[in-house]
Amino acid sequence: MHLLDLRHHVLEANLMLEREGLVRLTWGNVSGIDRDKGWFVIKPSGVSYADLSVEKMVVVDLEGTVVEGHLNPSSDTPTHRILYREFEAIGGICHTHSVHATQFSQAGRELPCHGTTHADHFHGTVPVVRELSEDEVAEDYETNTGHAIVETFRERELDPVAMPACFQAFHAPFTWGKNALDAVKNSVALEVCCEMALGTWRLNADQAPLPEHILRKHYHRKHGPDAYYGQ
Amino acid sequence: MHLLDLRHHVLEANLMLEREGLVRLTWGNVSGIDRDKGWFVIKPSGVSYADLSVEKMVVVDLEGTVVEGHLNPSSDTPTHRILYREFEAIGGICHTHSVHATQFSQAGRELPCHGTTHADHFHGTVPVVRELSEDEVAEDYETNTGHAIVETFRERELDPVAMPACFQAFHAPFTWGKNALDAVKNSVALEVCCEMALGTWRLNADQAPLPEHILRKHYHRKHGPDAYYGQ
Amino acid sequence: MHLLDLRHHVLEANLMLEREGLVRLTWGNVSGIDRDKGWFVIKPSGVSYADLSVEKMVVVDLEGTVVEGHLNPSSDTPTHRILYREFEAIGGICHTHSVHATQFSQAGRELPCHGTTHADHFHGTVPVVRELSEDEVAEDYETNTGHAIVETFRERELDPVAMPACFQAFHAPFTWGKNALDAVKNSVALEVCCEMALGTWRLNADQAPLPEHILRKHYHRKHGPDAYYGQ
Amino acid sequence: MHLLDLRHHVLEANLMLEREGLVRLTWGNVSGIDRDKGWFVIKPSGVSYADLSVEKMVVVDLEGTVVEGHLNPSSDTPTHRILYREFEAIGGICHTHSVHATQFSQAGRELPCHGTTHADHFHGTVPVVRELSEDEVAEDYETNTGHAIVETFRERELDPVAMPACFQAFHAPFTWGKNALDAVKNSVALEVCCEMALGTWRLNADQAPLPEHILRKHYHRKHGPDAYYGQ
Numbered sequence: 001m002h003l004l005d006l007r008h009h010v011l012e013a014n015l016m017l018e019r020e021g022l023v024r025l026t027w028g029n030v031s032g033i034d035r036d037k038g039w040f041v042i043k044p045s046g047v048s049y050a051d052l053s054v055e056k057m058v059v060v061d062l063e064g065t066v067v068e069g070h071l072n073p074s075s076d077t078p079t080h081r082i083l084y085r086e087f088e089a090i091g092g093i094c095h096t097h098s099v100h101a102t103q104f105s106q107a108g109r110e111l112p113c114h115g116t117t118h119a120d121h122f123h124g125t126v127p128v129v130r131e132l133s134e135d136e137v138a139e140d141y142e143t144n145t146g147h148a149i150v151e152t153f154r155e156r157e158l159d160p161v162a163m164p165a166c167f168q169a170f171h172a173p174f175t176w177g178k179n180a181l182d183a184v185k186n187s188v189a190l191e192v193c194c195e196m197a198l199g200t201w202r203l204n205a206d207q208a209p210l211p212e213h214i215l216r217k218h219y220h221r222k223h224g225p226d227a228y229y230g231q
Numbered sequence: 232m233h234l235l236d237l238r239h240h241v242l243e244a245n246l247m248l249e250r251e252g253l254v255r256l257t258w259g260n261v262s263g264i265d266r267d268k269g270w271f272v273i274k275p276s277g278v279s280y281a282d283l284s285v286e287k288m289v290v291v292d293l294e295g296t297v298v299e300g301h302l303n304p305s306s307d308t309p310t311h312r313i314l315y316r317e318f319e320a321i322g323g324i325c326h327t328h329s330v331h332a333t334q335f336s337q338a339g340r341e342l343p344c345h346g347t348t349h350a351d352h353f354h355g356t357v358p359v360v361r362e363l364s365e366d367e368v369a370e371d372y373e374t375n376t377g378h379a380i381v382e383t384f385r386e387r388e389l390d391p392v393a394m395p396a397c398f399q400a401f402h403a404p405f406t407w408g409k410n411a412l413d414a415v416k417n418s419v420a421l422e423v424c425c426e427m428a429l430g431t432w433r434l435n436a437d438q439a440p441l442p443e444h445i446l447r448k449h450y451h452r453k454h455g456p457d458a459y460y461g462q
Numbered sequence: 463m464h465l466l467d468l469r470h471h472v473l474e475a476n477l478m479l480e481r482e483g484l485v486r487l488t489w490g491n492v493s494g495i496d497r498d499k500g501w502f503v504i505k506p507s508g509v510s511y512a513d514l515s516v517e518k519m520v521v522v523d524l525e526g527t528v529v530e531g532h533l534n535p536s537s538d539t540p541t542h543r544i545l546y547r548e549f550e551a552i553g554g555i556c557h558t559h560s561v562h563a564t565q566f567s568q569a570g571r572e573l574p575c576h577g578t579t580h581a582d583h584f585h586g587t588v589p590v591v592r593e594l595s596e597d598e599v600a601e602d603y604e605t606n607t608g609h610a611i612v613e614t615f616r617e618r619e620l621d622p623v624a625m626p627a628c629f630q631a632f633h634a635p636f637t638w639g640k641n642a643l644d645a646v647k648n649s650v651a652l653e654v655c656c657e658m659a660l661g662t663w664r665l666n667a668d669q670a671p672l673p674e675h676i677l678r679k680h681y682h683r684k685h686g687p688d689a690y691y692g693q
Numbered sequence: 694m695h696l697l698d699l700r701h702h703v704l705e706a707n708l709m710l711e712r713e714g715l716v717r718l719t720w721g722n723v724s725g726i727d728r729d730k731g732w733f734v735i736k737p738s739g740v741s742y743a744d745l746s747v748e749k750m751v752v753v754d755l756e757g758t759v760v761e762g763h764l765n766p767s768s769d770t771p772t773h774r775i776l777y778r779e780f781e782a783i784g785g786i787c788h789t790h791s792v793h794a795t796q797f798s799q800a801g802r803e804l805p806c807h808g809t810t811h812a813d814h815f816h817g818t819v820p821v822v823r824e825l826s827e828d829e830v831a832e833d834y835e836t837n838t839g840h841a842i843v844e845t846f847r848e849r850e851l852d853p854v855a856m857p858a859c860f861q862a863f864h865a866p867f868t869w870g871k872n873a874l875d876a877v878k879n880s881v882a883l884e885v886c887c888e889m890a891l892g893t894w895r896l897n898a899d900q901a902p903l904p905e906h907i908l909r910k911h912y913h914r915k916h917g918p919d920a921y922y923g924q
Contacts, residue, residue: 024713024881024882024885025878025881025882027810044924045922045923045924046922046923046924047924071924072921072923072924075914075921075922097809097810097885099885099888099889099892100892102808102810102889103889103892103893103895103896104896105808106807106808106889106890106893106900107892107893107896107897107900108897109896109897131904131907132907134906137906137907137910138906141910141914170807170808170809170903170904170907171808171809171907172808172809172810198892198895198896
């Protein structure tokens with residue numbers, strides 16, 4: 001994808017945040033990467049979605065240097081940078097404060113797989129990433145947020161392709177995907193699955209998770225070599 | 232109805248899914264059947280609602296063979312096929328992952344009739360259909376989903392005309408009706424009745440169901456030879 | 463108001479139902495009365511809001527006879543008729559199945575006044591009207607629904623002007639007002655107050671009602687000779 | 694800012710109330726002040742948002758006298774006046790009956806900081822302001838509402854710049870900010886944080902607040918001399 005096409009794609013992905021009800025005010029940002037160049041395109045900080053344009057998107061390299069653009073990139077840019085560097089198979093990242101996923105983040109509560117809506121997107125339990133220590137916040141808050149996410153995936157041996165989401169404790173969700181639009185779709189799925197889980201638990205506080213053979217079936221219907229969903 | 236009219240009708244019914252807030256992304260599909268021909272029209276798989284057109288709808292016969300259309304039909308097509316074959320009085324089928332009805336599915340919880348909104352559409356308790364076994368999933372997941380639904384209606388002696396809905400355990404609701412639009416209307420009604428039941432139980436955890444004589448009255452106000460609702 | 467103006471006004475009030483999120487499909491109806499003529503204008507039965515027009519509205523007299531219009535009036539017309547006949551000070555009536563107010567109806571739960579939003583519209587606790595007996599349903603369901611509402615207001619000595627709303631048990635809310643638009647506004651207020659009460663009770667299960675002196679103040683700020691809200 | 698620009702700005706801020714889902718009917722008002730003149734612009738009372746225009750906005754001085762405009766100012770004008778007089782650093786005020794924030798008001802429940810969404814806007818626990826006594830209501834309800842808010846901030850030594858919000862018991866929230874739009878943004882944030890807290894507590898009834906070092910970090914990322922969020 002040419003850089004201009006990537007700018008368009010990432011702009012579209014950012015606009016989808018508002019249309020899908022994942023953000024209020026300016027509480028969310030999406031980026032997409034050109035792996036050949038090692039550059040990623042990201043939303044400018046604090047600009048309302050209605051005011052975004054292709055020109056206003058900011059291009060940053062994997063050292064965190066702005067290579068194109070007149071505006072400050074999202075304050076969460078260092079988190080995106082670490083995730084792109086450490087999760088080499090991903091092409092887009094999305095961060096929102098969507099209501100139900102943020103409730104899980106604030107409560108530090110994992111999301112087990114309770115149904116096929118979840119299994120279609122996330123292969124297993126969506127993990128919680130610990131909050132940062134006083135030193136980590138003081139040193140470099142946003143960079144260390146990325147490190148904490150990577151640490152969780154390493155320690156729990158999670159594949160970021162099969163589990164493209166996490167809840168940062170006391171904060172909000174991060175998702176990722178093949179590209180920026182795919183990352184936003186995973187944010188939609190995460191938000192809806194959190195809302196569904198809350199109601200499921202109201203109906204049955206001890207609800208068992210989806211049986212493993214159905215989880216596997218639904219995940220592989222949509223992902224990997226045997227996928228047959230879509231065109 | 233001519234096949235072209237049926238294509239238009241089924242397209243409209245699929246577009247209604249998004250307008251009524253029953254779907255996110257591409258999580259739902261509607262079909263409608265021409266009983267004379269034995270062909271049904273269904274949404275193509277994984278295509279967004281905004282991109283649908285009359286030409287993109289797929290026509291399938293009751294053996295499951297695509298008879299018109301260039302795109303893959305919905306991955307749930309085999310489920311629709313079984314339901315059309317076994318429930319001969321129905322003319323349309325709708326499958327969504329609408330939030331509240333999916334909460335009931337994930338919790339494996341039946342929906343008793345708690346009020347007239349429910350009685351206007353569903354004559355009694357909306358049943359849960361069991362999840363599939365490992366063998367059923369491995370053999371033919373979507374076809375066996377249809378068989379499991381039919382099995383539930385046979386075993387519980389439910390008339391699919393008077394009870395045009397079910398919750399598939401761990402998955403999501405299926406509804407049907409006289410035609411595709413009617414099937415979508417029943418999905419709207421099911422979603423709202425699930426949301427209403429959740430609040431009713433918060434107000435009164437042991438709420439009794441609607442008295443039988445009012446259920447009967449409301450159902451027959453709208454359905455059958457003595458109906459007087461509408462024009 | 464001329465009858466044609468009244469038709470326009472009642473049409474507008476019915477269209478407001480959908481815009482305010484009080485109805486799905488065709489689950490609601492509004493009417494307005496010309497007290498001089500003794501005729502009221504009401505929505506036709508089962509017609510979608512998008513298809514309504516001034517010409518399609520139905521005019522009915524207080525005996526229940528259609529005096530103008532080609533379509534069947536709402537199936538709830540006899541309920542409206544009784545309320546107009548017995549509550550002489552009201553000019554409009556609204557019936558919906560709005561989600562939260564229907565939850566209160568289904569649970570047979572009164573709504574105490576928990577705040578100023580409520581006090582601005584309803585002077586005290588919104589009452590529940592009992593469900594109809596088997597005989598009342600068999601004899602004339604919709605007419606007897608009106609009688610049951612009137613009976614409740616008589617027995618509890620409620621003034622329908624100060625308390626323009628009730629929950630019919632197992633069914634849904636009815637509201638009324640000075641005219642059709644005012645009746646719809648009271649339906650909005652009732653729906654929101656029900657939603658607010660559910661959350662208030664989650665925060666404090668034994669929440670005390672609004673102190674009487676604030677209820678009085680807010681109600682009279684908007685209603686009666688000392689009102690100073692508005693223009 | 695010229696007075697005409699201020700009128701435009703305050704009009705925009707009032708229109709945002711409806712777009713952001715913070716109000717139904719006419720249940721909310723926003724004002725903005727010109728500190729040099731000592732005049733503030735406020736919504737007219739009981740006028741629907743769709744009918745607002747620059748000309749209809751009302752200009753009031755800090756004695757409460759209307760200095761420009763043909764319509765009655767919002768009935769809550771005396772509350773705004775007291776807040777402008779006592780909180781000298783603020784430039785705009787917003788009052789709504791948004792659902793979740795009103796639930797907290799009706800339950801008389803403070804909102805502790807449970808996450809970064811909250812910390813980005815409110816430095817600590819959002820306080821409850823007591824309801825007015827019978828005498829205070831009788832004497833001058835709206836003016837005394839302002840006094841009660843100021844009293845709470847004095848007694849609890851709260852800085853209205855760092856804590857631009859409160860819940861008035863049994864009533865609804867008030868927020869403020871640098872200007873009218875900023876006040877509305879704080880109303881959006883308050884509403885969402887209340888909804889998030891309700892879900893957080895459902896997931897963990899004893900959830901601890903956000904650690905102090907993260908609260909401080911997020912607040913100062915957006916506010917004060919070291920802020921680096923935005924452009």
